[in-house]
Amino acid sequence: MVLIVVDSCSKWIDAYPMKHANARATTECLLRYCADNGTPRLIVSDNGTQFTSVLFKTFCLENGIKHTTSPVYHPQSNGQAEKMVNVYKRFIKKKALQDVNGFDITVATSQFLLSYRTTPNTATPGRCTPAKAHLGRELRTILDQIRPQIAAEFNENVKQNESFDRHHGAKRRFFEVNTAVFYRLKKDADWYPAIVIKSIGSRLYRLSNTENGKEIRVHANQMKRRNVELPSDHSLRFLRSPDDYDYDNVGSEITQSTRSRTPSSTLSSSYS
Secondary structure, three states: OEEEEEOOOOOOEEEEEOOOOOHHHHHHHHHHHHHHHOOOOEEEEOOOHHHHOHHHHHHHHHOOOEEEEOOOOOHHHHHHHHHHHHHHHHHHHHHHHHOOOOOOHHHHHHHHHHHHHOOOOOOOHHHOOHHHHHHOOOOOOHHHHHOHHHHHHOOHHHHHHHHHHHHHOOOOOOOOOOOEEEEOOOOOOOOEEEEEEEEEOOOEEEEEEOOOOOEEEEEHHHEEEOOOOOOOHHHHHHHOOHHHOOHHHHHHHHHHHHHHOOOHHHHHHHHO
């Protein structure tokens, strides 16, 4: 037994497989529908016992829902729901013939809902998909992989983040590969030196700790740039062997290197 619920305006459809077609199971499915989509003003159903029970009437009364049933032996009065039932049955029948050994009605129902909700409908406003009419946005499907640029332009999260950054004056923090950085996992923890080895998305990075070589995945907010000073001749002379270093000429080497870096204008003024 499957309960089919159709929105009369957007043609959004929901299907709930049930083990028992009683009033309690029906009200539980409708309660989940109301939680996902809001409480409807009107419900039109057939004359099944689950819809004419006291429990169902109480459910509609408590949620402010008007309930109407179609005339007896005249299902055409609720033709929209009956048509959706036929469409669902044809889909399930084809899936059952394709997957003889591994057929699962729950999986098949989910596949049907995704396909139907993302297919343009001539009965919806603007002939858009039921998802667009019902949710105000398109659902992502496997077809979006062949049009990633179009899908990115309609990404609501990107637009929301950009609007937030503009409003609060926040700037995006970007780190290139091989950039020297510091990172810490907690607010009051110590900073550790690392190198960016990979960018994961727009906010996550994979780092390599320069002290132990351990790789770790962190957020951009857990990182800051680390300035690495390039070695010079003056700093490298302390790395020489003690036997190769002339300690008697330390002062002359420092004076000579200092004078070589002094601008010519300063020298001329001092000698004048």
